[in-house]
Amino acid sequence: MKKISVTVNGTTHQSEIEPRLLLVHYLRDVLGLTGTHVGCETSLCGACTVMVDGQAVKSCTVLAAQADGSTVTTIEGLAAGGTLHPVQQAFWEHHGLQCGYCTPGMIMATAQILQRNPDPSEEEIRHGIEGNLCRCTGYQHIVQAVQCAAKKMKSQPAPANR
Amino acid sequence: MAEKVVGKGIKRTEDPRLIQGLAHYVDDIKLPDTLHAVFVRSIYAHARIKKVDVAAAQKTPGVVAVYTGKDISQKIGPVPCGAAIPDMKQPDHRVMATDKVYWVGHPIAVVFAENKYVARDAADKIEVDYEELPVVLDEEKAADPKSPVIHEKIGSNIAYKLTAGEGDIEAALKAADKIVRQKIYHKRLAPIAMEGRGVLARYYPGEQELTLWTSTQIPHLARTQISLMLGFPENKLRLIAPEVGGGFGSKLNVYAEEAIMAYASMQLGRPVKWIEGRRENMQGTIHGRGQVGYIEIGCKKDGTITGFRYNVFADMGSYFQLLTPAIPTLTGLMLSGCYKIPAIQMNVTACFTNKMSTDAYRGAGRPEATYVIERAMDLVAAELGMDVVEVRRKNFPEPFGAENPFKVATGLFYDSGNYQGALDKALKMADYTNLRVEQKKARAAGRLIGVGVSTYVEICAMGPSPALPAGGWESATVRIEPTCKVTILTGASPHGQGQETSFSQIAADELGVTVNDCTVIHGDTAVVQYGIGTFGSRATAVGGTAVYLALQKLKAKATGMAAHMLGVDAKTVTFDDGKFTSGGKSVTIQEVALNAHLAKNLPADMEPGLSATTFFEPKNFTFPFGTHICVVEIDPETGEIQIQRYIAVDDCGKVINPLLVHGQIHGGIVQSLGQALFEEVVYDEQGQLISGSLMDYAVPKAAQVPWMELDRTETPSPVNPMGVKGVGEAGSIGATPAIVAAVVDALAHLGVRHLDMPIKPEHVWNILKKNKAGAA
Known part of the structure; x- marks a missing residue:
C-alpha cells in the first residue's frame, strides 16, 4: 500500500x-x-x-x-460557491449535451482550451476537443457552447481554479 | 399570462445535474458490501470448450464465487428473442457458453470478488482449453450448403428466408426500358453509447425483493423478460434504469449479464455489480447493420420507376438477441422510399455467423432501406443521364395527408408528406443550380467537387401494437399534487433525448403552470405504470401523446370540479392560463388541486384526487421525411474527403422543442457520417475482432465533422392529436446516402457509379491512381 x-x-x-x-x-x-x-x-x-x-x-x-x-x-x-462555471452555463444554454456521459470530461477539456486560448476559432475548438468523444450531439452544439463560454469568460472572469 | 412553451427551444431541465457531475448512472450507485463481477470471454470465434479450470481463481483472496457456463446456464432461462418470423430457426441462447463458444466475446465464466481489481486478477487465472473449429464469417457464404455449420442442431446457417413486398415484380422489371443492378454492402457498426452497459443487483431475502439497476432503454420489457429467465415473480422484481448514458438501440435489449447478476445477488446474498468495459462493449453488445444485398431497379426512359427488387443476405451473428431477426423486415417495409413504385420485392436470407448478434442500431433496418433506394435512384439517374433531383421529383407522390394517405407496395400507408416542399427548401438553401455550375468549373480546373442529394422518408412512432413484438402503445400518468406541482410518470424512459423537458413543456401549456412546476419520473418499475420504452423514434409521438391525453382527462375532471366550486354548469366553464372561468367568476388550478385532495367540496359523483393514466395505442406509424444535401471536395493527391457543406431540411411534424430536435438531427447525421466514411466493425479471417477499441473503431471526432445547416418544414401527422412524428433516427437514416452520393459524384466523370461504405481516402486514392495510370 x-x-x-x-x-x-x-x-x-x-x-x-x-x-x-x-x-x-x-x-x-x-x-x-x-x-x-x-x-x-x-x-x-x-x-x-x-x-x-x-x-x-x-x-x-x-x-x-x-x-x-x-x-x-x-x-x-468547477462550480464555485454554487454558481455554475461559464462553461457549464454555456453547455446548458446551447444544449451541448444529451445523455450527459461525456459531458463532465468535455466541460473540463473546454475549460482547459479556453484557459490556453480565450478566443478560439471554430477550427481550434474542434481540434481542441478532439480527445473527447461525444456520440449524441454531433458536436455542433458543443462548438456553439464553447464559443458562448469564451464570450462569457471575457465579460465575467471565471472562478479561480482551485 | 404565462408564456406558452410548446414549440420553444427552452433549456433542458435535466441538465443541471449532468453538467455538475451529480447524475447517477449505474456505476455511480454504491451499495455497501457490493461484489464486483468480471467475465472471462472466448478468445476464439468458434471452438469447443474442452476444459475450464477455475481452481486458481477460486483460491484468490477476495474472490467469493466463480460461475462457469456449466454451473448456471441451465439454472437461468434462455436469453430472449421477441421477434418471430415464419419458419425461423432459433438456437438455444444460454446466458453463458457450456460446450462450445460461438463468437469472440462469448461469456464462459464470471468471477465475483470484493473489488474489481481482485476480480480482474482472478479472471486472468482462469484457464480455458479450446479446440478450434472452422469459422463462418461472411453472411453470404454462410448460406452455402458447403459452409461449415455453426449450430449443429439447426443443420444449416440459414436462420430464415423471407419474401416481402407487393405487386408483380417480374412483370414490372420486364416493362422497364432499363434495369440497373448493383451489389451493396452495409457493414457492421458498433453503437458505442459512451456509457457501456452496467448492472447492479440487490436481493432482500426478507421482503423477497430483487432490485436491478441496469442501463436500459426498456425498463418494463426488461423486467418482464428477466423475471421469466429467473422464474422470479415479476411484481417482486424492481428494475430501475437510472441515468442512462446513451443507447442508440444497443440498450433496447435484454442481455445475459442482467440475468446473471440478478441470479448471483440472490445466490450470494450480497449486491453484485458488473460494469462493461469498452472492449467488452465492442465484443459483447449488439452490433448494427450487417447486410449485403443486390438491387435491381427497373425504369422507363423518362425516369419513371417500374419496380425494385432487393435480394439480401442479413448477418444475424451467432445468436438472436431481442429483435435480431426482425431488423431486416424493417428494411423491407421502407424500400419504396418516398417514391411511387408499383412493384417491390425483398428476398432475405438471414444467416448465422461466428460474430456478435446484430440488432437495432439507430435506424434499425431503415437506414439500409433508405440507402439502397437512394443509391438506386442515383444509379438510375446516372444510367439515364438525368439529374439526381429530377429523377426523384419524377417519382414523388403529390403532397398527401389524412384524406389521401400514400399507399406503397410494401403494404404501408404513409400518414402525411410533402416531399417537394422539403426538397425545394433544401435546394434553395444549397443554391443547387449554382452548385452544379460551380462544380463544372471546378472540375475543369482539376478540382474534384461532388454534390449528393438524399430525399428520405422513415417510419417512426413505433408503433401500432399488432405490428410490434411487444405492445406498441405507451403509458403516462399525470398527477396534480395538492400544492399544484405536476408529476408526470412516463413509460418512455429516456437516455439522453430530453423527455423530462419536452413532456414538461406539454404539461405546462395544458395546465397553465411553469415547466419548473413539472417533474417527469421514468425508469423505475416500482413507481411508473407499465410502459414500453424509448426507441424507434417513438417517445414523443407515442409517449408524449399519452401524456397529452392524460392531461385532457385531468382537465376534464378539474373542469367539473371547478364548475362545482363556482356553482355553475361545467359546460359554461372555460380553462385558460391556469384559471377556470364562468360568468365572471373564476377559480385557479391551484385552488382546484387543493380542493381535489381536501375533498370537502366535491360533486356527489366525483372521486377525490387529481390523477389520470392513459395507455395510448397509435393507429398507424408516422413517416417523417426530408432532404439532405452534401457537398464534398476530394484532394486529388491524397484522396482525402472534405465535406464543404451539409444541408438538412427535415420534417418531423409538429415540434415540441426545436433545440432538442436540432440536437437529435445533428447527432444522427454524424452517426451517418461515421458509417459513410469511417466506421466499420472488422473481424479478421479467424473471426478475431480487430476493431475492438476506440483506437481501431473510428467514432467521428469533432474536427472530422462539418458545420450542419439545418431547417425544417412542418407537415403535421394525422396519427396523433399533437401532430408530432418523431426525429430520433432521421439523421442516421437520411444522411448516409447523401454523403456517399457526394463522393461518388465527385468521381463520376471517371466512370464511378457506386462506392461501398465506409469510403476511406485509400479507396478514393486507388481510383484516382488507376485513372491516372489509365490516362498516361
Whole structure:
C-alpha cells in the first residue's frame, strides 16, 4: 500500500492506496466523486478528463500514486460557491449535451482550451476537443457552447481554479 | 399570462445535474458490501470448450464465487428473442457458453470478488482449453450448403428466408426500358453509447425483493423478460434504469449479464455489480447493420420507376438477441422510399455467423432501406443521364395527408408528406443550380467537387401494437399534487433525448403552470405504470401523446370540479392560463388541486384526487421525411474527403422543442457520417475482432465533422392529436446516402457509379491512381 496526499476540489485527502489504483477509481470509488466517468479505459474518449495541477489529464490512465502531492479539480469542483462555471452555463444554454456521459470530461477539456486560448476559432475548438468523444450531439452544439463560454469568460472572469 | 412553451427551444431541465457531475448512472450507485463481477470471454470465434479450470481463481483472496457456463446456464432461462418470423430457426441462447463458444466475446465464466481489481486478477487465472473449429464469417457464404455449420442442431446457417413486398415484380422489371443492378454492402457498426452497459443487483431475502439497476432503454420489457429467465415473480422484481448514458438501440435489449447478476445477488446474498468495459462493449453488445444485398431497379426512359427488387443476405451473428431477426423486415417495409413504385420485392436470407448478434442500431433496418433506394435512384439517374433531383421529383407522390394517405407496395400507408416542399427548401438553401455550375468549373480546373442529394422518408412512432413484438402503445400518468406541482410518470424512459423537458413543456401549456412546476419520473418499475420504452423514434409521438391525453382527462375532471366550486354548469366553464372561468367568476388550478385532495367540496359523483393514466395505442406509424444535401471536395493527391457543406431540411411534424430536435438531427447525421466514411466493425479471417477499441473503431471526432445547416418544414401527422412524428433516427437514416452520393459524384466523370461504405481516402486514392495510370 502507498500513502498519498491529494487535494481534490479544495479538500486535502490522506489515503492509503494500492500502487496500481487508477486516479479515476480513486476519485470515484475512494472519494465518491462519481461525476468523472470512465468511457474507454484507454485514454481515447476523454470522459474521465480532470485537471491535475491545472493540466487537463485523462484520469483513466494516470495512477492515483502519480497524483500524490497534486491539486486535482473534478467536475464537482468547477462550480464555485454554487454558481455554475461559464462553461457549464454555456453547455446548458446551447444544449451541448444529451445523455450527459461525456459531458463532465468535455466541460473540463473546454475549460482547459479556453484557459490556453480565450478566443478560439471554430477550427481550434474542434481540434481542441478532439480527445473527447461525444456520440449524441454531433458536436455542433458543443462548438456553439464553447464559443458562448469564451464570450462569457471575457465579460465575467471565471472562478479561480482551485 | 404565462408564456406558452410548446414549440420553444427552452433549456433542458435535466441538465443541471449532468453538467455538475451529480447524475447517477449505474456505476455511480454504491451499495455497501457490493461484489464486483468480471467475465472471462472466448478468445476464439468458434471452438469447443474442452476444459475450464477455475481452481486458481477460486483460491484468490477476495474472490467469493466463480460461475462457469456449466454451473448456471441451465439454472437461468434462455436469453430472449421477441421477434418471430415464419419458419425461423432459433438456437438455444444460454446466458453463458457450456460446450462450445460461438463468437469472440462469448461469456464462459464470471468471477465475483470484493473489488474489481481482485476480480480482474482472478479472471486472468482462469484457464480455458479450446479446440478450434472452422469459422463462418461472411453472411453470404454462410448460406452455402458447403459452409461449415455453426449450430449443429439447426443443420444449416440459414436462420430464415423471407419474401416481402407487393405487386408483380417480374412483370414490372420486364416493362422497364432499363434495369440497373448493383451489389451493396452495409457493414457492421458498433453503437458505442459512451456509457457501456452496467448492472447492479440487490436481493432482500426478507421482503423477497430483487432490485436491478441496469442501463436500459426498456425498463418494463426488461423486467418482464428477466423475471421469466429467473422464474422470479415479476411484481417482486424492481428494475430501475437510472441515468442512462446513451443507447442508440444497443440498450433496447435484454442481455445475459442482467440475468446473471440478478441470479448471483440472490445466490450470494450480497449486491453484485458488473460494469462493461469498452472492449467488452465492442465484443459483447449488439452490433448494427450487417447486410449485403443486390438491387435491381427497373425504369422507363423518362425516369419513371417500374419496380425494385432487393435480394439480401442479413448477418444475424451467432445468436438472436431481442429483435435480431426482425431488423431486416424493417428494411423491407421502407424500400419504396418516398417514391411511387408499383412493384417491390425483398428476398432475405438471414444467416448465422461466428460474430456478435446484430440488432437495432439507430435506424434499425431503415437506414439500409433508405440507402439502397437512394443509391438506386442515383444509379438510375446516372444510367439515364438525368439529374439526381429530377429523377426523384419524377417519382414523388403529390403532397398527401389524412384524406389521401400514400399507399406503397410494401403494404404501408404513409400518414402525411410533402416531399417537394422539403426538397425545394433544401435546394434553395444549397443554391443547387449554382452548385452544379460551380462544380463544372471546378472540375475543369482539376478540382474534384461532388454534390449528393438524399430525399428520405422513415417510419417512426413505433408503433401500432399488432405490428410490434411487444405492445406498441405507451403509458403516462399525470398527477396534480395538492400544492399544484405536476408529476408526470412516463413509460418512455429516456437516455439522453430530453423527455423530462419536452413532456414538461406539454404539461405546462395544458395546465397553465411553469415547466419548473413539472417533474417527469421514468425508469423505475416500482413507481411508473407499465410502459414500453424509448426507441424507434417513438417517445414523443407515442409517449408524449399519452401524456397529452392524460392531461385532457385531468382537465376534464378539474373542469367539473371547478364548475362545482363556482356553482355553475361545467359546460359554461372555460380553462385558460391556469384559471377556470364562468360568468365572471373564476377559480385557479391551484385552488382546484387543493380542493381535489381536501375533498370537502366535491360533486356527489366525483372521486377525490387529481390523477389520470392513459395507455395510448397509435393507429398507424408516422413517416417523417426530408432532404439532405452534401457537398464534398476530394484532394486529388491524397484522396482525402472534405465535406464543404451539409444541408438538412427535415420534417418531423409538429415540434415540441426545436433545440432538442436540432440536437437529435445533428447527432444522427454524424452517426451517418461515421458509417459513410469511417466506421466499420472488422473481424479478421479467424473471426478475431480487430476493431475492438476506440483506437481501431473510428467514432467521428469533432474536427472530422462539418458545420450542419439545418431547417425544417412542418407537415403535421394525422396519427396523433399533437401532430408530432418523431426525429430520433432521421439523421442516421437520411444522411448516409447523401454523403456517399457526394463522393461518388465527385468521381463520376471517371466512370464511378457506386462506392461501398465506409469510403476511406485509400479507396478514393486507388481510383484516382488507376485513372491516372489509365490516362498516361
